[in-house]
Amino acid sequence: MKVVIAPDSFKGSLTAREAAVAIVRGVKSAVPLAETSLIPMADGGEGTLQTLVDATGGSTTHVQVKGPLGNQIDAKYGILGDNQTCIIEMASASGLVLVPDGKLNPLVTTTFGTGELIKHALDKGYRKFILAIGGSATNDGGAGMLQALGLRLLDEKGNEVGFGGGCLKDIDCIDLHAFDERIKESSFLIASDVENPLIGPNGASYIFGPQKGASQKDVAFLDDQLTHWADKIEKKIGIKIHDNPGAGAAGGIGGAFQAFFPSKMERGVDVVIHHTQLQEKLADADLVITGEGQVDSQTASGKTPMGVAQTAQYLGVPTIVMAGSVGEGIEVLYEYGVVSVHSIVNRPMNLETAIKQASMLLESSTEQVVRSYFHHHVPKLQGGLV
Known part of the structure; x- marks a missing residue:
């Protein structure tokens, strides 16, 4: 039996x-x-990295990155047993578990550290990625992650905008000149069971903002910020992510992957099952x-x-x-x-x-x-x- x-x-x-x-x-x-x-x-949230590393006889690498509040933290990514696939768990660098009680605030939390993990793995030669994006503390539409990878987000005066979902409306120009060219050579499998659009009543801010510390007033404000961000992306590269299924995953980072990365989304638990x-x-x-x-x-x-x-x-x-x-x-x-x-x-x-x-x-x-x-x-x- x-x-x-x-x-x-x-x-x-x-x-x-x-x-x-x-x-x-x-x-x-x-x-x-x-x-x-x-x-x-696991299902794409916290614990996915260790589950896949253990299941395949892989290993982990520790990296110092910016946490969701901008402070330096110790994060990690995994390499599967094939020695080719890098597994990055967003919760390790930009997760809810990293924010102390009473400090949750999606207006300021950033995905910059997740971008730093990707950059470190690119520097090590990896080009095949699995991104487990559950458990994030962020609502910045993936802007911080993109900044860590060389994308410049500039205000009307040509200065780099700040971190967090509350700064997206400051973006006047998206500068792609220094965006990491190695991303085009890579593949990104996004492990997520979220099918919410980026904006609107079923979007990232309204559905997931409250669990990240957003008040009802904050939710409406954050939704406006993401709308502006999506408008700027569409104007710059011609890709409309506003209503895309899955674009609202992890505070909108799903939309960033859809717009700027060669990526596809798959239900997190199916990635682990495989x-x-x-x-x-x-x-x-x-x-x-x-x-x-x-x-x-x-x-x-x-x-x-x-x-x-x-x-x-x-x-x-x-x-x-x-x-x-x-x-x-x-x-x-x-x-x-x-x-x-x-x-x-x-x-x-x-x-x-x-x-x-x-x-x-x-x-x-x-x-x-x-x-x-x-x-x-x-x-x-x-x-x-x-």
Whole structure:
């Protein structure tokens, strides 16, 4: 009997690998002789870099770059096991996790550090890139990233404009003369499940601005800034990104890639599924267990449990989803091969306790779920189910 274990991280408590190990312990407690295959997952957000590096036997490189608030930080990028593909995780250089409590402000946060990571990798000779752009703290339309790569954004007086989504309307001229020529020689796969346009009520500012610290007043202001930025891009290079699906990803950096890079977008979880060879490892499985911190209606939009379930359903393998918490709208998951969804919180407790005990709770809940699931599938033998 083979159980494939393919969870995402339980944010704030467990990495994807730690979650997978806890699930294995639960499976083994219920079915001691079960064969288990661990495949830590991600969906294009934080953790994608390490998942792909681990899955392919790659390596990481550390670089000093500007963080989202302009201060110097230690960031990293990965090289996959083919020694040709560079994986850059935007969260490492421009992520929400890098901004202290009370300092979130998309009017000033910049993607400059993400551009510095790309430049460093170009300097090392890499020309094939995967960009995991989830978890950003920015709303600057990718302007900072482009500046780090030599693009000059000038105001009416010919001075370089400042950083952040609040400075985009200062742009009077886009100067491409020093923009890194090596970008034309490269390929960029953008791992993102976001299909929002750049501007408007479903755009980057209105949908994602509040989680990055924007007030309702800020949201409208930021949307105007991005509109001006898109207008300037269209006037300069003839590419209209205002309403492009995916242009609003990561505070508009998706639009920057569409306009200035030889790039294509792909659902983040599908990129990870490909590089972890999940489909091949599911071929002879009896069950797959996946999960993440919060499972709700948004999970079906391309989060890890959905991607795993779709892959498993294609092969006729049932999926069980474990979650830190279960919200509304999970019913749609049942259409994609999910047998059941379970919260690991098994008694009244506050969030702090749940986070601290997450590993134990995940192990215990998995054991009970697996015991129940396999009760009618295999006989009981001395020492447990097999």
